[in-house]
Ligand SMILES: NC(=O)C1=CN([C@@H]2O[C@H](COP(=O)(O)OP(=O)(O)OC[C@H]3O[C@@H](n4cnc5c(N)ncnc54)[C@H](O)[C@@H]3O)[C@@H](O)[C@H]2O)[C@@H](O)CC1
């Protein structure tokens with residue numbers, strides 16, 4: 001891990017601030033505007049994150065003394081009758097970045113399909129959808145629900161992060177079981193990245209994540225709109241992007257939110273950081289799934305990094321969930337840019353996944 005980077009990063013920010021003040025001196029700009037500009041650069045409003053520095057700092061070195069599992073064990077909860085791609089994208093991205101083990105908890109029908117995409121994934125066919133248990137009475141459903149929870153419990157303590165939602169679907173019985181899984185994970189302090197249909201669930205049951213500092217929400221444009229409407233009781237206000245994101249996070253008890261878009265905006269209710277690294281003009285489905293799997297790994301690494309060496313650096317004083325989001329967003333965008341360079345209009349999510357390793361290697365070489 002690189003401890004020198006944070007001080008380099010902060011001195012670069014300082015130099016930019018001084019440059020800005022010097023440039024402003026030449027013009028008749030009021031002190032108030034000048035102060036606002038400096039405040040903006042120093043994180044008062046929003047600050048473009050020094051994403052490469054974050055990536056370099058939190059990515060662990062490949063130490064030969066470490067054993068299998070120490071680089072991360074991730075579980076994706078998702079995969080149903082309609083969707084098998086999304087949980088696969090999230091789970092395989094976690095492995096491609098450097099996690100040691102990646103699990104998927106899904107329905108039985110989805111499990112065979114996901115296994116056939118990759119022998120690397122450990123797939124648990126434990127979830128049930130209503131259509132499959134339509135003849136079962138309420139007591140029978142309660143038994144099924146208990147069985148699902150106890151199957152999950154056998155594994156949960158081993159996970160460093162859960163990703164809840166990619167390709168989960170919106171079946172009410174299934175979502176009720178997943179609520180219980182989330183509650184259990186929260187009781188055990190397992191970090192949770194909530195994406196896709198997990199956000200549909202959480203938006204309607206905000207107490208599942210409210211006040212949980214180890215939760216990250218990664219809404220796309222639709223998911224963000226629904227979240228704002230439900231939590232803040234108003235429509236999205238594009239004139240007050242940063243203030244709105246801050247309020248939203250604060251209202252949910254400082255849960256970290258990564259609002260996906262042209263620039264990704266990240267807030268834990270304290271400040272807003274952005275990642276605007278050039279990505280790809282292709283908007284093929286599945287890029288958000290890569291992001292959620294990536295954030296899970298980086299969040300775990302950032303937490304380890306925080307509990308280890310350089311406590312004094314700016315980066316290690318930043319909320320690890322925020323660091324995980326910055327790193328995940330930056331890496332996805334870099335990989336998307338590389339994939340687009342090669343594939344142009346035919347760029348697909350699988351092409352982007354193939355470039356995750358190369359993109360990370362360019363920033364944090366393996367040796
Ligand atoms: N290859 C795959 O398997 C992929 C699966 N994906 C999964 O697809 C699911 C949906 O994600 P999207 O990004 O499309 O979600 P969005 O919420 O952006 O849109 C999904 C669709 O649901 C509709 N919708 C909105 N509110 C609804 C409500 N309250 N009830 C029912 N339908 C509603 C919208 O009109 C839209 O057509 C997620 O689980 C996601 O992970 C995507 O990740 C893309 C790739």
Ligand SMILES: Nc1ncnc2c1ncn2[C@@H]1O[C@H](COP(=O)(O)OP(=O)(O)OP(=O)(O)O)[C@@H](O)[C@H]1O
Nearest residue numbers: 220221260261262264279284285286287288289291
């Ligand atoms: N307009 C845009 N310009 C550039 N990059 C974008 C744009 N919109 C999204 N992205 C990038 O694509 C990533 C995925 O965002 P997107 O909004 O496609 O998520 P999603 O809808 O959840 O994806 P998925 O199809 O996996 O569910 C974001 O992290 C962001 O970096």
Ligand SMILES: [Mg+2]
Nearest residue numbers: 196220288289
């Ligand atoms: Mg999505």
